[in-house]
Amino acid sequence: MAKTIKETLLGTLVHGEEILESIRVSRSISQDKIPVGNIADKKVAALHPERLSLVVADIVDTGKNARIIRFAGADGYLPPFEAGQYINIFTEIDGVRTSRPYSISSSPRQRAYYEITVARTAEGFVSDYMIDKVQIGDRFSANGPAGVFRYQPVFHSKKALYFAGGSGITPFMSMIREVLEAALDRDIVLLYGSRTPEAALYHDELAAYAEKYPNFKYHLVISEPAEGWQGETGFINADLIARLVPDYAERTAYICGPQVMNDFCKKELESMGVPAKRIRREMFGARKDIQNEPGWPEGLTGNEVFRLTVGDRVIDARSGESILTALERAGVRVNVCCRSGECSLCRVKLVSGNVFLARGMLRRYADEQYGYIHSCKAYPIGDVVIQL
Amino acid sequence: MEQYDVIVIGAGNGGLAAAATLAEKGKRVILFERHNIPGGCGSSFRRGRFEFEIALHQLSHMGTPENPGPLREQFARYGILDEIDWIEIKELFRVNFPDGTGVSLPADREKCVAHLCKEFPAEAEAIKEYFKVVYDFCDESTAFAAQSAKSTGEPGALKKLIMKTGFPRIYPTLAKYALKSTQEVLDEFFKDPKLQLALSAYWCFMGMPPERFPFAILAKCTYFYTETKPHYLRGTSMMMNQAIMEAIGRMGGVVRLNCGVKRIMLENGAAVGVVDENGVEYRAKKIISNISPLTTYGALLAPEEVPESAREYLKPYTVGISALTCFIGLDCTPEEIGFTTSFTLNYESLDANKDFRDAYQLLPDHDPLVATCYTVDDPSVSPPGTSIITAGTLKYSAEWEKLTPEQYYEMKYEAGRRIVARLEKMYPGFTEHIEEMEIATPLTHMRYLNHPGGAIYGYEQDRMQSVFFFPAESKIPNLEFASGWVTSCGFGPNYQYADGVASKIAAEV
Known part of the structure; x- marks a missing residue:
C-alpha cells in the first residue's frame, strides 16, 4: 500500500523510519488493549465499592435506649476502613427514601461485620425505625466507608x-x-x-x-x-x-x-x-433546633413553610428542615453521603431565594462564587429555587 | 426521547470545552458527568481550613491581557475571562539538586538565557544555541501546521515526492529534532548534568523520563510557557471549570451532573445516542467522548460492537503513569519554611532517568519529587499565616494494584511518610507545621478519574504514542474523542483541542 503523506513526511525526519517501523510492528503483534467493562471501577471496588450491600447479622439491645446493629456484607465481603470512618445507610421509611451516616464502632482489624450503634433521639425519624423495626436479615444499601476523622500517622501524635x-x-x-x-x-x-x-x-x-x-x-x-x-x-x-x-x-x-x-x-x-x-x-449532622444556631434570622421559628422549586416541581419546605430533607420527603433523588456539610455530594445550585447555611459546610471557593450549596446544611428562609 | 445535536460524555477539561464551544455556536448540546462536580482532574477538595488543587500546576497558552494567548481568547468567547482572577507566575520552575543547590528559570527568554549563562558560564554558547533551536522548532512547527491546515485530502504521488524532498529543506529544525528524545538533544548541547536537568523539567508534566520524553513536547512547553507566561487562578482549577460549566448553561447547553452514561447506542455501526445511568435514552447526530478510548469502547459498547479496526488501532498504545501525591496544609507561611518558588522539581541524584525507574516501585524513595506551593503565587489561597503545598511523585499503578485491600492504607501512609521525610530534609521543621494532609495514590486517581491505571496523562507520551501519533481517530462513525488520551495532555492543550474538535463538528451538524 502506498504511504500516506503523513507517513511520507515523517519518514524524512531523523528517527522517522525506525519509529514508524516500531509502530507497525506493535500494531501487528501486540495484544488487544480494549477491556471488557470499566476496569477502573472493577479494580477499585474492593476498596471503594460504588455501593455496599449490607444484611443485618446481629442486634444487641444495650438497655440504654440504644441499639447495636451488626451488618455483614450481603455477598460476604466488606471493604477495609480506617477506625473512625462512617457508612451512610439508606432507608426507605413510609415511602420516604433517606439516609443516615453512622460511625463504625467495630475494629477495622476484623471485617466479618461492621458494627454501628443507634441511639434514640427526640423525633428521630430514622433512629426510631432502626431501633424499633429493623430485624436480623434485613437488607440495606449504604455508601462508604468514608470520612477523615481518623488517626493520620504521618502527622498525628501517637x-x-x-x-x-x-x-x-x-x-x-x-x-x-x-x-x-x-x-x-x-x-x-x-x-x-x-x-x-x-x-x-x-x-x-x-x-x-x-x-x-x-x-x-x-x-x-x-x-x-x-x-x-x-x-x-x-x-x-x-x-x-x-x-x-x-x-x-x-x-x-x-x-x-x-x-x-x-x-x-x-x-x-x-x-x-x-x-x-x-x-x-468529627463533623456533625444537621441539628434539629437549627433556630438556635448563631446567625439564624430573627423572627423565624423553624416552622414556616416555604416554596422550594426544583425543575418543574414545587415542594413545601419547612425553614427548620434542610433542603436535602425536604427534597427526600418529596421523593427527589439527591446524591448524598456525609449529611454533615463536608463531602459535598448533595451540592445543588441555588438559583434564587435565601437560605441559611449552618456551620460546618466545607464549600469550595467556586461554589461560593457560583451559588452552589450543600443541601444537607442549607435551610430555606424564604421561597427558594434550586437546580440539581 | 430527547434529541440533541451533540452529546458530550464526561465533564473533564476537554468535555467542558467541547460543550461550551458547541453551545456558543448555537448547537443543542448536552454534557453528562457521573460525578457531582465538573472538572475531572481539574477540580478541588476541602479539608479543614484548606481547599486543595488537584491537578493544575501552571496554565499555559494564556498570554497577557495586552498580548493574549489562544486560551485567553477561547475563554473570552465563553464570556468567563472576567469572572476569574488570573495570576501570572514570574518563574517557570525551580530545579533542586541533591547537594542543596538549585536553578530557577525566569518566564522570559532573555532573562532565562542570561541567568543560565551566568550559572553555567562554560556552556554559555550552547545555551544560546539551544534556545534558538527551541524557538526555531516552534516557529517551524507553527508554520507547518498552518500550511497543512490549508491542504485537503491525500496529494498525488508526484506532489508527495516534491513534498518529501522539500520538507527537510523548508523545515530543517523540525526534520532534525521532531522525533528526537529530550535526552538525545540535551546530550547534543550540554555536558553539565545540572544544566540538563534545569532545562528538561517539563518531562514531569508528561510523565516520561528524559530518555523517552519527546523533545518536541519539551520545546513546545518551554516556548509556550515562556511566551504566554505560566498562570494560576484564584479558587483552583475548579473555579475555571465551574465557570465553563456555567457558561454552557448560559449559552443554552445542558449539563447533567451525577449522571453518567451507561452505554452508547449504535445503529448500523454508527453512534446515534446514549443511555444514561438511569436508563434514559438520548439521541444526537454526534457524540464526543471525553473519557479514555479504552473505557469508551470497553465499557460503553458491548464487546461485539467494538470494531476490529479500533482494537488494531489502539494496540501500540500503553496506559500511562499515575501519581502519588500529598496534599498538605501548613500552619505557617511559605517563607517560614523556605519555600520561594511555587513549582519545584527535586532530585535525589543527577540522573533523572535512573531515579525515574522508581516510578515502577510501590514507594517513593528516589523518584524525582514535584512540590508546588500555591501560596507563593497567591497568598489568599489559604487563610493568613498558612500555606498549601502539594508534593508527590509520578507512579505507575501496577504495584499498587497488587496490594491486598488489607495492605492498602498502611502502604498509603508509608508513602506519605516518605514524601514528608524528603520534604523535611529540604525544609527543616516542615512536619511540625502540618495541619491537614491527604494522600492520593494511583488507586485514588483511578477511583476519582476513573482512568485505567489511574493514568493522569492518558497514554504514555513517548515518541511513538504522542506528538505525531496521538490515537485521536475514532473507529465509529459519529463518535469523536476529546481528552488528554488523544492529544497532548495538560489543561491548555486539552481545552484547545476540544475547541477544535467541537468547531469542526459544529460545522457538520
Whole structure:
C-alpha cells in the first residue's frame, strides 16, 4: 500500500523510519488493549465499592435506649476502613427514601461485620425505625466507608486525647478496639461526657479495657450526677483537662459529640494553647433546633413553610428542615453521603431565594462564587429555587 | 426521547470545552458527568481550613491581557475571562539538586538565557544555541501546521515526492529534532548534568523520563510557557471549570451532573445516542467522548460492537503513569519554611532517568519529587499565616494494584511518610507545621478519574504514542474523542483541542 503523506513526511525526519517501523510492528503483534467493562471501577471496588450491600447479622439491645446493629456484607465481603470512618445507610421509611451516616464502632482489624450503634433521639425519624423495626436479615444499601476523622500517622501524635459526648463514643470504640486489641504502639486518654453513668454506652467494655491496658485511660464525666456518684462531674472544660491529662500538649485531640459539646471542647482546648492542627473534630449532622444556631434570622421559628422549586416541581419546605430533607420527603433523588456539610455530594445550585447555611459546610471557593450549596446544611428562609 | 445535536460524555477539561464551544455556536448540546462536580482532574477538595488543587500546576497558552494567548481568547468567547482572577507566575520552575543547590528559570527568554549563562558560564554558547533551536522548532512547527491546515485530502504521488524532498529543506529544525528524545538533544548541547536537568523539567508534566520524553513536547512547553507566561487562578482549577460549566448553561447547553452514561447506542455501526445511568435514552447526530478510548469502547459498547479496526488501532498504545501525591496544609507561611518558588522539581541524584525507574516501585524513595506551593503565587489561597503545598511523585499503578485491600492504607501512609521525610530534609521543621494532609495514590486517581491505571496523562507520551501519533481517530462513525488520551495532555492543550474538535463538528451538524 502506498504511504500516506503523513507517513511520507515523517519518514524524512531523523528517527522517522525506525519509529514508524516500531509502530507497525506493535500494531501487528501486540495484544488487544480494549477491556471488557470499566476496569477502573472493577479494580477499585474492593476498596471503594460504588455501593455496599449490607444484611443485618446481629442486634444487641444495650438497655440504654440504644441499639447495636451488626451488618455483614450481603455477598460476604466488606471493604477495609480506617477506625473512625462512617457508612451512610439508606432507608426507605413510609415511602420516604433517606439516609443516615453512622460511625463504625467495630475494629477495622476484623471485617466479618461492621458494627454501628443507634441511639434514640427526640423525633428521630430514622433512629426510631432502626431501633424499633429493623430485624436480623434485613437488607440495606449504604455508601462508604468514608470520612477523615481518623488517626493520620504521618502527622498525628501517637498519644491521643479523645473527647466523646453521648453517642459520639462510636468512632472512638473503633479506634480504641483497634489500638488495644492489635497492641499498637499508641496511647489513649478518653474523656467521655454523659448525662448519667447509666446512659454511657460501652461503659463496661471501656472500664475493662482501662483495667487491662496501661496505654488506655478512661474518665467518665457526668453532667447530671445522681446522689452518690463518685466520679468526675460537670463539663469537660480546661480545668478538668489540665487535671486529668497533664500531658495534653503532647497529644492530638479528637472530638466527637453533639455540636454544643464539640464547640465547647474545641474552645477549651484553644484557650489552653492547643493549636488547630492538634484538634481533630468529627463533623456533625444537621441539628434539629437549627433556630438556635448563631446567625439564624430573627423572627423565624423553624416552622414556616416555604416554596422550594426544583425543575418543574414545587415542594413545601419547612425553614427548620434542610433542603436535602425536604427534597427526600418529596421523593427527589439527591446524591448524598456525609449529611454533615463536608463531602459535598448533595451540592445543588441555588438559583434564587435565601437560605441559611449552618456551620460546618466545607464549600469550595467556586461554589461560593457560583451559588452552589450543600443541601444537607442549607435551610430555606424564604421561597427558594434550586437546580440539581 | 430527547434529541440533541451533540452529546458530550464526561465533564473533564476537554468535555467542558467541547460543550461550551458547541453551545456558543448555537448547537443543542448536552454534557453528562457521573460525578457531582465538573472538572475531572481539574477540580478541588476541602479539608479543614484548606481547599486543595488537584491537578493544575501552571496554565499555559494564556498570554497577557495586552498580548493574549489562544486560551485567553477561547475563554473570552465563553464570556468567563472576567469572572476569574488570573495570576501570572514570574518563574517557570525551580530545579533542586541533591547537594542543596538549585536553578530557577525566569518566564522570559532573555532573562532565562542570561541567568543560565551566568550559572553555567562554560556552556554559555550552547545555551544560546539551544534556545534558538527551541524557538526555531516552534516557529517551524507553527508554520507547518498552518500550511497543512490549508491542504485537503491525500496529494498525488508526484506532489508527495516534491513534498518529501522539500520538507527537510523548508523545515530543517523540525526534520532534525521532531522525533528526537529530550535526552538525545540535551546530550547534543550540554555536558553539565545540572544544566540538563534545569532545562528538561517539563518531562514531569508528561510523565516520561528524559530518555523517552519527546523533545518536541519539551520545546513546545518551554516556548509556550515562556511566551504566554505560566498562570494560576484564584479558587483552583475548579473555579475555571465551574465557570465553563456555567457558561454552557448560559449559552443554552445542558449539563447533567451525577449522571453518567451507561452505554452508547449504535445503529448500523454508527453512534446515534446514549443511555444514561438511569436508563434514559438520548439521541444526537454526534457524540464526543471525553473519557479514555479504552473505557469508551470497553465499557460503553458491548464487546461485539467494538470494531476490529479500533482494537488494531489502539494496540501500540500503553496506559500511562499515575501519581502519588500529598496534599498538605501548613500552619505557617511559605517563607517560614523556605519555600520561594511555587513549582519545584527535586532530585535525589543527577540522573533523572535512573531515579525515574522508581516510578515502577510501590514507594517513593528516589523518584524525582514535584512540590508546588500555591501560596507563593497567591497568598489568599489559604487563610493568613498558612500555606498549601502539594508534593508527590509520578507512579505507575501496577504495584499498587497488587496490594491486598488489607495492605492498602498502611502502604498509603508509608508513602506519605516518605514524601514528608524528603520534604523535611529540604525544609527543616516542615512536619511540625502540618495541619491537614491527604494522600492520593494511583488507586485514588483511578477511583476519582476513573482512568485505567489511574493514568493522569492518558497514554504514555513517548515518541511513538504522542506528538505525531496521538490515537485521536475514532473507529465509529459519529463518535469523536476529546481528552488528554488523544492529544497532548495538560489543561491548555486539552481545552484547545476540544475547541477544535467541537468547531469542526459544529460545522457538520
